[in-house]
Amino acid sequence: MSPENFSRRNFLKAAGAVAAMTAVGGFPAQLFAYERRMARFPEKTDLILLTSRPPQLETPLSYFKEMITPNEALFVRWHIANIPTSVDVNEWRLKVGGNTEKELELSMADLKKFEKVTFTAVIQCSGNGRSLFVPPVAGGEWGDGAMGNVTWTGARLRDILNSAGLKAGTVDVSFNGLDKPPLPTVPDLVKSLPADKAMEEDLIVAYEMNGKPLTMLNGFPARLIVPGWYATYWVKSLSDITVLSKPFEGFWVKTAYRIPETDCGCVPPGTTPKKTVPINRMTTRSLIIDPSGSSELTLNKPVTIMGVAFSGGRGVQDVLVSVDGGKRWEETRLGEDKGKYSWRQFFYEWRPTKPGRYDLMARATDTIGESQPFEGLWNPAGYLWNKVEKTEVVVK
Protein backbone atom coordinates (compact mmCIF):
# COMPACT_ATOMS: atom_id res chain seq x y z
CA MET A 1 0.00 0.00 0.00
CA SER A 2 1.51 3.33 -1.03
CA PRO A 3 1.64 6.08 1.62
CA GLU A 4 -0.92 8.25 -0.17
CA ASN A 5 -3.35 5.36 -0.09
CA PHE A 6 -2.69 4.80 3.55
CA SER A 7 -5.88 6.37 4.76
CA ARG A 8 -6.69 7.42 8.27
CA ARG A 9 -9.17 4.57 8.43
CA ASN A 10 -6.40 2.08 7.62
CA PHE A 11 -4.03 3.78 10.00
CA LEU A 12 -6.43 3.42 12.86
CA LYS A 13 -7.14 -0.17 11.96
CA ALA A 14 -3.41 -0.83 11.80
CA ALA A 15 -2.95 0.94 15.09
CA GLY A 16 -5.36 -1.53 16.61
CA ALA A 17 -8.03 0.98 17.44
CA VAL A 18 -11.60 -0.20 17.91
CA ALA A 19 -12.22 -2.50 14.98
CA ALA A 20 -15.95 -2.85 15.39
CA MET A 21 -18.25 -0.96 13.09
CA THR A 22 -21.40 0.46 14.52
CA ALA A 23 -24.63 -1.17 13.48
CA VAL A 24 -25.65 1.71 11.25
CA GLY A 25 -24.43 1.94 7.69
CA GLY A 26 -21.05 0.49 8.49
CA PHE A 27 -19.91 3.78 9.89
CA PRO A 28 -16.28 3.68 10.92
CA ALA A 29 -16.67 4.39 14.62
CA GLN A 30 -12.95 4.24 15.18
CA LEU A 31 -12.47 7.63 13.55
CA PHE A 32 -13.62 9.28 16.72
CA ALA A 33 -12.21 9.76 20.16
CA TYR A 34 -15.48 8.51 21.59
CA GLU A 35 -18.22 6.01 20.85
CA ARG A 36 -20.85 7.32 18.48
CA ARG A 37 -24.20 7.41 20.21
CA MET A 38 -27.65 7.22 18.73
CA ALA A 39 -30.37 9.57 19.92
CA ARG A 40 -34.04 10.11 19.18
CA PHE A 41 -35.08 13.77 19.09
CA PRO A 42 -38.66 15.04 18.61
CA GLU A 43 -40.14 14.30 15.15
CA LYS A 44 -36.98 12.34 14.37
CA THR A 45 -36.04 8.70 14.28
CA ASP A 46 -32.83 7.31 15.85
CA LEU A 47 -30.00 9.38 14.39
CA ILE A 48 -26.29 9.54 15.08
CA LEU A 49 -25.73 12.06 17.86
CA LEU A 50 -22.89 14.48 17.27
CA THR A 51 -24.03 17.12 19.75
CA SER A 52 -27.17 17.75 21.76
CA ARG A 53 -27.11 21.50 22.50
CA PRO A 54 -27.52 22.84 19.95
CA PRO A 55 -28.49 19.59 18.22
CA GLN A 56 -26.38 18.09 15.46
CA LEU A 57 -27.75 14.75 14.30
CA GLU A 58 -26.46 12.65 11.42
CA THR A 59 -28.41 10.34 9.12
CA PRO A 60 -27.31 6.68 9.10
CA LEU A 61 -26.21 5.86 5.55
CA SER A 62 -28.73 3.03 5.15
CA TYR A 63 -31.48 5.65 4.65
CA PHE A 64 -29.79 6.68 1.40
CA LYS A 65 -30.89 3.44 -0.23
CA GLU A 66 -34.12 5.38 -0.81
CA MET A 67 -34.44 8.09 -3.45
CA ILE A 68 -36.12 10.45 -0.98
CA THR A 69 -34.84 10.89 2.55
CA PRO A 70 -37.73 10.62 5.05
CA ASN A 71 -38.37 13.72 7.16
CA GLU A 72 -37.70 11.87 10.39
CA ALA A 73 -34.30 10.68 9.12
CA LEU A 74 -32.99 13.96 7.67
CA PHE A 75 -29.87 15.31 9.42
CA VAL A 76 -30.10 18.22 11.86
CA ARG A 77 -27.59 21.02 12.30
CA TRP A 78 -28.03 24.14 14.44
CA HIS A 79 -25.30 26.65 15.25
CA ILE A 80 -26.28 28.54 18.39
CA ALA A 81 -27.88 27.18 21.51
CA ASN A 82 -31.24 28.94 21.74
CA ILE A 83 -33.13 27.17 18.99
CA PRO A 84 -36.87 27.57 18.44
CA THR A 85 -38.86 24.83 20.19
CA SER A 86 -42.33 26.37 20.01
CA VAL A 87 -43.82 28.39 17.17
CA ASP A 88 -47.37 29.72 16.90
CA VAL A 89 -48.02 29.76 13.16
CA ASN A 90 -50.82 32.30 13.63
CA GLU A 91 -48.35 34.69 15.22
CA TRP A 92 -45.33 33.91 13.03
CA ARG A 93 -44.49 36.52 10.40
CA LEU A 94 -41.81 36.69 7.73
CA LYS A 95 -40.63 40.29 7.68
CA VAL A 96 -39.16 41.67 4.47
CA GLY A 97 -37.57 45.09 4.46
CA GLY A 98 -34.44 47.19 4.17
CA ASN A 99 -33.67 48.66 0.78
CA THR A 100 -37.19 47.95 -0.53
CA GLU A 101 -40.13 50.00 -1.82
CA LYS A 102 -42.29 48.68 1.01
CA GLU A 103 -42.02 46.53 4.11
CA LEU A 104 -43.83 43.20 4.24
CA GLU A 105 -45.00 41.12 7.17
CA LEU A 106 -46.09 37.88 5.61
CA SER A 107 -48.23 35.40 7.50
CA MET A 108 -48.16 31.72 6.55
CA ALA A 109 -51.42 32.31 4.61
CA ASP A 110 -49.75 35.21 2.75
CA LEU A 111 -46.75 33.02 1.93
CA LYS A 112 -49.03 30.34 0.53
CA LYS A 113 -50.70 32.89 -1.79
CA PHE A 114 -47.51 33.12 -3.87
CA GLU A 115 -47.20 30.61 -6.71
CA LYS A 116 -46.47 27.21 -5.21
CA VAL A 117 -43.20 25.69 -6.41
CA THR A 118 -42.11 22.08 -5.80
CA PHE A 119 -38.81 20.38 -6.64
CA THR A 120 -36.43 17.79 -5.24
CA ALA A 121 -33.03 19.01 -4.07
CA VAL A 122 -30.09 17.63 -2.14
CA ILE A 123 -29.51 19.39 1.15
CA GLN A 124 -25.94 19.00 2.36
CA CYS A 125 -23.99 20.51 5.24
CA SER A 126 -20.80 22.36 4.21
CA GLY A 127 -18.89 20.11 6.61
CA ASN A 128 -20.29 16.78 5.42
CA GLY A 129 -17.38 14.30 5.48
CA ARG A 130 -15.25 16.51 7.75
CA SER A 131 -14.19 13.53 9.89
CA LEU A 132 -12.40 12.10 6.82
CA PHE A 133 -9.98 15.04 6.51
CA VAL A 134 -6.27 14.27 6.90
CA PRO A 135 -4.81 15.97 8.86
CA PRO A 136 -8.01 16.23 10.92
CA VAL A 137 -9.74 19.58 11.36
CA ALA A 138 -11.87 20.87 14.23
CA GLY A 139 -15.62 21.26 13.88
CA GLY A 140 -18.70 19.09 13.60
CA GLU A 141 -17.13 15.69 12.97
CA TRP A 142 -19.61 14.49 10.37
CA GLY A 143 -19.29 11.23 8.50
CA ASP A 144 -21.09 11.20 5.15
CA GLY A 145 -24.59 11.47 6.62
CA ALA A 146 -25.00 15.25 6.81
CA MET A 147 -26.99 15.19 3.59
CA GLY A 148 -30.32 14.08 2.20
CA ASN A 149 -32.59 14.31 -0.85
CA VAL A 150 -35.87 16.03 -0.11
CA THR A 151 -38.84 17.33 -2.11
CA TRP A 152 -39.37 20.94 -1.08
CA THR A 153 -42.46 23.10 -1.59
CA GLY A 154 -42.70 26.84 -1.10
CA ALA A 155 -42.82 30.32 -2.56
CA ARG A 156 -40.15 31.74 -4.85
CA LEU A 157 -37.84 34.10 -2.99
CA ARG A 158 -37.81 36.24 -6.14
CA ASP A 159 -41.59 36.64 -6.05
CA ILE A 160 -41.41 37.69 -2.39
CA LEU A 161 -38.60 40.19 -3.09
CA ASN A 162 -40.44 41.58 -6.13
CA SER A 163 -43.53 41.98 -4.02
CA ALA A 164 -41.51 44.17 -1.63
CA GLY A 165 -39.77 45.86 -4.58
CA LEU A 166 -35.96 46.09 -4.60
CA LYS A 167 -34.66 49.64 -4.69
CA ALA A 168 -31.72 50.67 -6.85
CA GLY A 169 -28.32 50.01 -5.32
CA THR A 170 -29.22 46.64 -3.81
CA VAL A 171 -26.10 44.52 -3.24
CA ASP A 172 -26.88 41.72 -0.81
CA VAL A 173 -29.90 40.13 0.85
CA SER A 174 -29.57 38.80 4.40
CA PHE A 175 -31.61 36.10 6.15
CA ASN A 176 -32.23 35.64 9.87
CA GLY A 177 -34.10 32.91 11.69
CA LEU A 178 -35.74 32.40 15.08
CA ASP A 179 -32.64 30.89 16.71
CA LYS A 180 -30.91 33.18 19.19
CA PRO A 181 -27.43 33.21 20.72
CA PRO A 182 -27.02 32.04 24.35
CA LEU A 183 -25.10 35.23 25.25
CA PRO A 184 -25.24 38.74 23.75
CA THR A 185 -21.55 38.39 22.83
CA VAL A 186 -22.20 35.34 20.63
CA PRO A 187 -22.86 36.26 16.96
CA ASP A 188 -26.44 35.56 15.86
CA LEU A 189 -26.74 33.27 12.84
CA VAL A 190 -27.49 35.60 9.95
CA LYS A 191 -26.56 34.64 6.39
CA SER A 192 -26.51 36.60 3.17
CA LEU A 193 -26.54 36.04 -0.56
CA PRO A 194 -25.50 38.38 -3.36
CA ALA A 195 -28.66 40.05 -4.73
CA ASP A 196 -28.32 38.42 -8.16
CA LYS A 197 -28.17 34.98 -6.53
CA ALA A 198 -31.19 35.79 -4.35
CA MET A 199 -33.15 36.76 -7.46
CA GLU A 200 -32.47 33.50 -9.31
CA GLU A 201 -35.59 31.55 -10.23
CA ASP A 202 -35.01 28.41 -8.17
CA LEU A 203 -34.60 29.77 -4.64
CA ILE A 204 -37.69 29.26 -2.51
CA VAL A 205 -38.94 29.84 1.00
CA ALA A 206 -40.13 26.31 1.74
CA TYR A 207 -43.00 25.50 4.09
CA GLU A 208 -43.19 21.81 3.21
CA MET A 209 -40.69 18.97 3.08
CA ASN A 210 -41.86 15.80 1.33
CA GLY A 211 -45.43 17.15 1.34
CA LYS A 212 -45.59 17.77 5.10
CA PRO A 213 -44.89 20.83 7.24
CA LEU A 214 -41.20 21.15 8.12
CA THR A 215 -40.14 19.37 11.29
CA MET A 216 -39.19 21.83 14.02
CA LEU A 217 -35.56 20.71 13.93
CA ASN A 218 -35.39 21.17 10.15
CA GLY A 219 -36.65 24.75 10.30
CA PHE A 220 -40.37 24.93 11.03
CA PRO A 221 -42.36 26.85 9.89
CA ALA A 222 -40.35 27.94 6.81
CA ARG A 223 -36.77 27.88 5.62
CA LEU A 224 -34.76 29.17 2.70
CA ILE A 225 -33.85 26.66 -0.03
CA VAL A 226 -30.82 27.51 -2.17
CA PRO A 227 -30.63 24.42 -4.39
CA GLY A 228 -27.13 23.49 -5.55
CA TRP A 229 -25.50 25.48 -2.75
CA TYR A 230 -24.44 24.19 0.67
CA ALA A 231 -27.07 24.21 3.40
CA THR A 232 -25.36 26.96 5.42
CA TYR A 233 -27.47 29.36 3.32
CA TRP A 234 -30.71 27.43 3.84
CA VAL A 235 -31.64 29.50 6.91
CA LYS A 236 -34.10 27.66 9.16
CA SER A 237 -37.18 29.04 10.92
CA LEU A 238 -36.85 32.10 8.74
CA SER A 239 -38.11 35.35 10.30
CA ASP A 240 -36.37 38.26 8.57
CA ILE A 241 -35.25 39.02 5.03
CA THR A 242 -33.29 42.26 4.77
CA VAL A 243 -32.33 43.85 1.48
CA LEU A 244 -29.00 45.65 1.74
CA SER A 245 -27.43 48.50 -0.23
CA LYS A 246 -24.01 47.68 1.28
CA PRO A 247 -22.15 44.35 1.40
CA PHE A 248 -23.22 42.19 4.34
CA GLU A 249 -20.62 42.25 7.13
CA GLY A 250 -21.99 39.63 9.52
CA PHE A 251 -19.74 37.05 11.19
CA TRP A 252 -21.28 33.95 9.58
CA VAL A 253 -20.41 35.17 6.07
CA LYS A 254 -17.45 37.52 6.59
CA THR A 255 -15.50 35.22 8.94
CA ALA A 256 -17.12 31.79 9.02
CA TYR A 257 -18.07 29.41 6.20
CA ARG A 258 -15.28 30.50 3.91
CA ILE A 259 -13.16 28.48 1.50
CA PRO A 260 -9.74 29.20 -0.01
CA GLU A 261 -9.92 31.37 -3.13
CA THR A 262 -8.26 28.74 -5.31
CA ASP A 263 -9.69 26.72 -8.22
CA CYS A 264 -10.07 23.63 -6.02
CA GLY A 265 -11.14 25.49 -2.88
CA CYS A 266 -8.20 23.75 -1.27
CA VAL A 267 -4.70 24.46 0.06
CA PRO A 268 -1.77 22.13 0.87
CA PRO A 269 -2.81 20.14 3.98
CA GLY A 270 -2.12 21.98 7.21
CA THR A 271 -1.54 25.39 5.59
CA THR A 272 -3.50 28.65 5.83
CA PRO A 273 -5.10 30.10 2.68
CA LYS A 274 -3.91 33.56 1.59
CA LYS A 275 -7.38 34.62 0.52
CA THR A 276 -10.85 33.19 1.14
CA VAL A 277 -14.34 33.57 -0.31
CA PRO A 278 -17.75 32.57 1.06
CA ILE A 279 -18.55 28.90 0.44
CA ASN A 280 -21.14 28.50 -2.31
CA ARG A 281 -21.93 25.76 -4.86
CA MET A 282 -21.63 22.11 -3.79
CA THR A 283 -18.90 20.04 -5.36
CA THR A 284 -19.78 16.94 -7.39
CA ARG A 285 -19.77 13.78 -5.33
CA SER A 286 -20.96 10.21 -5.11
CA LEU A 287 -21.16 7.58 -2.42
CA ILE A 288 -21.61 3.83 -2.49
CA ILE A 289 -24.41 2.99 -0.07
CA ASP A 290 -24.83 -0.74 -0.70
CA PRO A 291 -22.96 -2.92 0.00
CA SER A 292 -21.76 -1.07 3.08
CA GLY A 293 -18.15 -1.05 4.15
CA SER A 294 -18.56 -3.89 6.59
CA SER A 295 -20.18 -6.33 4.16
CA GLU A 296 -19.16 -9.91 3.53
CA LEU A 297 -20.18 -11.03 0.05
CA THR A 298 -20.65 -14.53 -1.28
CA LEU A 299 -18.43 -15.91 -4.03
CA ASN A 300 -20.14 -16.10 -7.46
CA LYS A 301 -23.35 -14.59 -6.10
CA PRO A 302 -24.52 -11.50 -8.04
CA VAL A 303 -24.66 -8.29 -6.03
CA THR A 304 -25.95 -4.86 -7.02
CA ILE A 305 -23.60 -2.04 -6.10
CA MET A 306 -25.86 0.94 -5.43
CA GLY A 307 -25.23 4.51 -4.43
CA VAL A 308 -26.14 8.16 -4.88
CA ALA A 309 -24.49 10.95 -6.86
CA PHE A 310 -25.15 14.67 -7.17
CA SER A 311 -23.57 17.94 -8.18
CA GLY A 312 -23.91 21.61 -7.34
CA GLY A 313 -27.11 21.95 -9.32
CA ARG A 314 -25.86 20.93 -12.75
CA GLY A 315 -27.17 17.38 -12.84
CA VAL A 316 -25.18 14.14 -13.03
CA GLN A 317 -23.79 13.07 -16.41
CA ASP A 318 -22.48 9.64 -15.39
CA VAL A 319 -21.16 7.56 -12.54
CA LEU A 320 -18.38 5.01 -12.99
CA VAL A 321 -17.71 2.18 -10.57
CA SER A 322 -14.53 0.23 -9.90
CA VAL A 323 -14.35 -3.02 -7.95
CA ASP A 324 -10.55 -3.27 -7.99
CA GLY A 325 -9.47 -0.09 -6.20
CA GLY A 326 -9.56 2.11 -9.28
CA LYS A 327 -7.68 0.09 -11.93
CA ARG A 328 -10.71 -0.57 -14.15
CA TRP A 329 -13.86 1.51 -14.33
CA GLU A 330 -17.29 0.38 -15.48
CA GLU A 331 -20.35 2.35 -16.51
CA THR A 332 -23.36 2.23 -14.22
CA ARG A 333 -27.07 2.46 -14.82
CA LEU A 334 -28.55 5.70 -13.53
CA GLY A 335 -31.92 5.69 -11.78
CA GLU A 336 -34.82 8.13 -12.02
CA ASP A 337 -33.99 11.72 -13.01
CA LYS A 338 -35.82 14.04 -10.62
CA GLY A 339 -34.15 17.18 -11.92
CA LYS A 340 -30.72 18.77 -11.73
CA TYR A 341 -30.86 19.50 -7.99
CA SER A 342 -31.83 15.96 -6.95
CA TRP A 343 -29.41 13.13 -6.49
CA ARG A 344 -29.31 10.26 -8.98
CA GLN A 345 -29.11 6.68 -7.86
CA PHE A 346 -26.59 4.49 -9.68
CA PHE A 347 -26.53 0.71 -10.03
CA TYR A 348 -23.86 -1.75 -11.12
CA GLU A 349 -24.41 -5.50 -11.26
CA TRP A 350 -21.36 -7.40 -10.08
CA ARG A 351 -20.55 -11.07 -9.64
CA PRO A 352 -17.32 -11.56 -7.68
CA THR A 353 -15.55 -14.64 -9.04
CA LYS A 354 -12.52 -14.71 -6.74
CA PRO A 355 -12.42 -14.67 -2.95
CA GLY A 356 -10.59 -11.89 -1.17
CA ARG A 357 -10.70 -8.24 -0.29
CA TYR A 358 -12.09 -5.69 -2.76
CA ASP A 359 -12.03 -1.91 -2.83
CA LEU A 360 -15.24 -0.61 -4.37
CA MET A 361 -15.14 2.95 -5.67
CA ALA A 362 -17.55 5.30 -7.43
CA ARG A 363 -16.82 8.48 -9.33
CA ALA A 364 -19.46 10.90 -10.60
CA THR A 365 -19.15 13.54 -13.30
CA ASP A 366 -21.63 16.38 -13.68
CA THR A 367 -23.02 17.81 -16.93
CA ILE A 368 -20.16 20.29 -17.37
CA GLY A 369 -17.46 17.68 -16.70
CA GLU A 370 -16.73 18.44 -13.04
CA SER A 371 -15.74 15.23 -11.28
CA GLN A 372 -14.24 13.98 -8.01
CA PRO A 373 -10.60 13.89 -6.87
CA PHE A 374 -8.82 10.66 -5.91
CA GLU A 375 -7.03 12.43 -3.08
CA GLY A 376 -8.94 14.42 -0.46
CA LEU A 377 -8.76 18.15 -1.17
CA TRP A 378 -7.89 19.89 2.08
CA ASN A 379 -8.98 23.22 3.56
CA PRO A 380 -8.74 24.36 7.18
CA ALA A 381 -12.48 24.39 7.90
CA GLY A 382 -13.18 20.93 6.49
CA TYR A 383 -15.56 21.87 3.66
CA LEU A 384 -16.29 20.64 0.09
CA TRP A 385 -15.40 16.99 0.82
CA ASN A 386 -15.85 14.96 -2.37
CA LYS A 387 -12.97 12.51 -2.52
CA VAL A 388 -13.58 9.24 -4.37
CA GLU A 389 -14.01 7.01 -1.34
CA LYS A 390 -13.20 3.33 -0.99
CA THR A 391 -15.66 0.78 0.34
CA GLU A 392 -13.83 -2.31 1.50
CA VAL A 393 -15.73 -5.58 1.17
CA VAL A 394 -14.66 -9.19 1.63
CA VAL A 395 -15.76 -11.97 -0.72
CA LYS A 396 -15.88 -15.45 0.79
Next chain:
Amino acid sequence: MKKLIILSLMVAVAGLAYAAEKDAVHSIEIPVVKTELRAGEGMDTTEKYCSICHSLDYITMQPKFPKATWTVEVNKMIKVMGAPIPEADAKVIIDYLTAQYGTGG
Protein backbone atom coordinates in the same frame (compact mmCIF):
# COMPACT_ATOMS: atom_id res chain seq x y z
CA MET B 1 -84.98 19.97 16.43
CA LYS B 2 -83.78 22.78 14.18
CA LYS B 3 -82.37 24.58 17.22
CA LEU B 4 -80.55 21.46 18.27
CA ILE B 5 -78.92 21.11 14.84
CA ILE B 6 -77.84 24.76 14.90
CA LEU B 7 -76.50 24.35 18.40
CA SER B 8 -74.59 21.21 17.41
CA LEU B 9 -73.20 23.02 14.40
CA MET B 10 -72.10 25.91 16.60
CA VAL B 11 -70.37 23.52 18.97
CA ALA B 12 -68.71 21.77 16.04
CA VAL B 13 -67.51 25.06 14.51
CA ALA B 14 -66.22 26.25 17.89
CA GLY B 15 -64.47 22.89 18.27
CA LEU B 16 -62.85 23.21 14.85
CA ALA B 17 -61.74 26.76 15.58
CA TYR B 18 -60.30 25.61 18.87
CA ALA B 19 -58.50 22.74 17.13
CA ALA B 20 -57.09 25.14 14.49
CA GLU B 21 -55.91 27.48 17.22
CA LYS B 22 -54.33 24.65 19.17
CA ASP B 23 -52.73 23.13 16.06
CA ALA B 24 -51.22 26.50 15.21
CA VAL B 25 -48.79 26.12 18.09
CA HIS B 26 -46.10 23.64 17.20
CA SER B 27 -43.90 22.66 20.15
CA ILE B 28 -41.19 20.15 20.85
CA GLU B 29 -39.12 19.35 23.90
CA ILE B 30 -35.41 18.82 23.33
CA PRO B 31 -34.10 15.84 25.31
CA VAL B 32 -31.27 16.45 27.74
CA VAL B 33 -28.33 14.25 26.83
CA LYS B 34 -25.61 14.02 29.44
CA THR B 35 -21.98 13.84 28.37
CA GLU B 36 -19.39 12.98 31.00
CA LEU B 37 -15.98 14.54 30.56
CA ARG B 38 -12.93 12.48 31.52
CA ALA B 39 -11.80 13.11 35.08
CA GLY B 40 -8.66 15.19 35.28
CA GLU B 41 -7.20 18.50 36.41
CA GLY B 42 -9.25 21.33 34.96
CA MET B 43 -12.39 19.31 34.27
CA ASP B 44 -14.63 21.50 36.43
CA THR B 45 -13.35 24.72 34.86
CA THR B 46 -13.80 23.26 31.38
CA GLU B 47 -17.31 22.09 32.13
CA LYS B 48 -18.29 25.39 33.75
CA TYR B 49 -17.29 27.65 30.86
CA CYS B 50 -17.82 25.46 27.80
CA SER B 51 -21.31 24.39 28.80
CA ILE B 52 -22.55 28.00 28.94
CA CYS B 53 -22.91 27.91 25.15
CA HIS B 54 -22.86 24.26 24.12
CA SER B 55 -23.11 20.67 25.27
CA LEU B 56 -19.90 18.90 26.17
CA ASP B 57 -20.15 16.45 23.28
CA TYR B 58 -18.74 19.33 21.23
CA ILE B 59 -15.48 18.44 22.99
CA THR B 60 -15.73 14.68 23.00
CA MET B 61 -16.50 14.39 19.28
CA GLN B 62 -13.22 16.04 18.24
CA PRO B 63 -10.23 14.05 16.98
CA LYS B 64 -7.14 14.11 19.22
CA PHE B 65 -5.48 17.47 18.64
CA PRO B 66 -2.05 18.78 19.67
CA LYS B 67 -1.89 21.62 22.19
CA ALA B 68 -1.47 24.19 19.39
CA THR B 69 -4.85 23.24 17.89
CA TRP B 70 -6.68 23.21 21.24
CA THR B 71 -5.15 26.65 21.93
CA VAL B 72 -6.49 27.96 18.62
CA GLU B 73 -9.92 26.46 19.34
CA VAL B 74 -10.24 27.87 22.87
CA ASN B 75 -9.04 31.28 21.72
CA LYS B 76 -11.53 31.16 18.85
CA MET B 77 -14.31 30.53 21.37
CA ILE B 78 -13.23 33.61 23.35
CA LYS B 79 -12.31 36.09 20.61
CA VAL B 80 -14.67 35.06 17.84
CA MET B 81 -17.58 33.25 19.47
CA GLY B 82 -17.85 35.57 22.48
CA ALA B 83 -17.17 33.14 25.36
CA PRO B 84 -16.52 34.99 28.65
CA ILE B 85 -13.46 33.00 29.76
CA PRO B 86 -10.73 34.79 31.82
CA GLU B 87 -7.19 34.23 30.56
CA ALA B 88 -6.09 32.12 33.54
CA ASP B 89 -9.07 29.80 33.14
CA ALA B 90 -8.47 29.55 29.40
CA LYS B 91 -5.01 28.15 30.16
CA VAL B 92 -6.50 25.57 32.52
CA ILE B 93 -9.01 24.55 29.84
CA ILE B 94 -6.35 24.26 27.12
CA ASP B 95 -4.17 22.08 29.38
CA TYR B 96 -7.14 19.90 30.32
CA LEU B 97 -8.24 19.41 26.68
CA THR B 98 -4.69 18.63 25.59
CA ALA B 99 -4.22 16.09 28.37
CA GLN B 100 -7.60 14.38 28.10
CA TYR B 101 -8.67 14.90 24.47
CA GLY B 102 -5.38 15.65 22.76
CA THR B 103 -2.07 14.22 21.83
CA GLY B 104 -0.74 15.29 25.22
CA GLY B 105 1.87 17.70 23.85
